[in-house]
Amino acid sequence: MPNSSIPWIVExxxxxxxxxxxxxxxxxxxxxxxxRRLPTWPSNWVVIAAIFGDPFIADVDEPAVPIYFARHGAGCWRADRVAPTAATFLKVLARFESVLLGAFDSDVWDEDGLLRPGFLRAVEDAVTELLPPADSASFMTALT
Incomplete structure (x- = not known):
């Protein structure tokens, strides 16, 4: 079990x-x-974080070290970029936490077990200021 964790929407x-x-x-x-080395895992990918086994991946061959997110169990690894740099990823996590813990006090689920639309809008507004549109969309997909 890792020594460091931050609150997420489920765990x-x-x-x-x-x-x-x-x-x-x-x-x-x-x-x-x-x-044994798995041949399907690119050698330039390093898992830096995970939620439910879904990894956030640093591409260490790129000078800016972009961060990607992938879902496990899909049969093959398909990673979508969620931040152009590792530094930006950390800023996005800080913004996400300020919305989750600050504005919503972790109360993000509605009575039907769905994420509150207001929460999703607030997160999207917060991360859109830091990320290019495609990365912002990928980050939001990682939440659901």
Whole structure:
């Protein structure tokens, strides 16, 4: 279990420290007790955070280190960019947390078990100031 996490809409988003990064790649880059390399995982991808096993990925071959999000269990890895740089990703997480914990006090679900439209609008407004439109849309998809 990672040492660092932040509240997310359902459970915690686990952020991996430098010491945890190697182990955090298990199940993505590595498989089994011998930690065999999975050929379907790009060598330039490093999992830096995860929610429900869905990874946030740093592309370490790119100078700006963009951050991507992928869903596990889809049969193949398809990652969508959620931030143009790692620094921007951290700013987006801070904005998200200010909406989740500040404006909504974690009360983001309606009586039907759906995310409140007002919450989604507030998050979108907050992250749109920091992200290009396509990245903002991908970040919002990562929430649902």
């Amino acid at each position: 915690e988003l686990f952020l991996f420290s430098i010491r945890e990064l190697d182990t955090a790649q298990d199940g993505y880059r590595w498989t089994g007790p011998q930690r």
